[in-house]
Amino acid sequence: MSANPPPIAGFFPRDRTWHPKALTPDYKTSVLRSPARPLVAFGNTLSETTGPAFGHDMLGPLDNDLTLNFARPGMSAIGERIIVGGRVLDEAGRPVPNVLIEFWQANAGGRYRHKKDGYLAPLDPDFGGCGRTISDDKGGYHFRTVRPGPYPWPNGPNDWRPAHIHFSVFGHGFAQRLITQMYFEGDPLIARCPIVRTINDPKAIAQLTARLDMNASVPMDALAYRFDIVLRGSRSTLFDNRMEGN
Numbered sequence: 001m002s003a004n005p006p007p008i009a010g011f012f013p014r015d016r017t018w019h020p021k022a023l024t025p026d027y028k029t030s031v032l033r034s035p036a037r038p039l040v041a042f043g044n045t046l047s048e049t050t051g052p053a054f055g056h057d058m059l060g061p062l063d064n065d066l067t068l069n070f071a072r073p074g075m076s077a078i079g080e081r082i083i084v085g086g087r088v089l090d091e092a093g094r095p096v097p098n099v100l101i102e103f104w105q106a107n108a109g110g111r112y113r114h115k116k117d118g119y120l121a122p123l124d125p126d127f128g129g130c131g132r133t134i135s136d137d138k139g140g141y142h143f144r145t146v147r148p149g150p151y152p153w154p155n156g157p158n159d160w161r162p163a164h165i166h167f168s169v170f171g172h173g174f175a176q177r178l179i180t181q182m183y184f185e186g187d188p189l190i191a192r193c194p195i196v197r198t199i200n201d202p203k204a205i206a207q208l209t210a211r212l213d214m215n216a217s218v219p220m221d222a223l224a225y226r227f228d229i230v231l232r233g234s235r236s237t238l239f240d241n242r243m244e245g246n
Helices: 029-033 202-207
Strands: 081-090 100-105 130-134 140-146 164-170 178-184 209-212 223-226 229-231
Touching: 100 140, 130 140, 164 229, 178 229, 202 209
Parallel strands: 081 223, 081 229, 178 209
Antiparallel strands: 081 140, 100 130, 100 164, 164 178, 209 223
């Protein structure tokens, strides 16, 4: 595995029409968090197009197994065991290797191991709810966990978050940084979620929804879900006769 990412000349401009609007009153938190003034665009700086770089030597032996990485000896997390995997790609369909992928989630009952989580569902003493891995040379990644449960949240009188897993992804430059969530195919709460409803394009919602992957499932052990992650695309090195790169 190469520890050095390929040289990057810059990243494609963001397509703002693909992103949700910053202000969506049905998602109450956005009222206070949305910008009060128009956005100002700047070109990529050197710090945005370089680093950070990560290697597998920073991983622990159970970092990508949430069923065991917090469990007591001889124990395992409670819940439906699943495998989540896929590829990290850029907008041009190219694999992005050596990407640090961090993930965190609620337990099978829908509760986070966080002191401010007030949901009455019980904590699992053998589930910490977080882990990490690094994509391989072909952009591939996978981890084991339990399927998280849905949970209520104080947005509306009876709003529930669908089952989901949070992702933090470091690409080959800070301009590729992505923080997102993954939902599960067939969950009826997806269409009801005020956060998901901020997304206007059904195709964008589909890209946030993991598909059942029976080919990757382990019989008598764990179902598998496929979730490909698409990062901002990079231009190739600039040439005198093609200054925009390709």
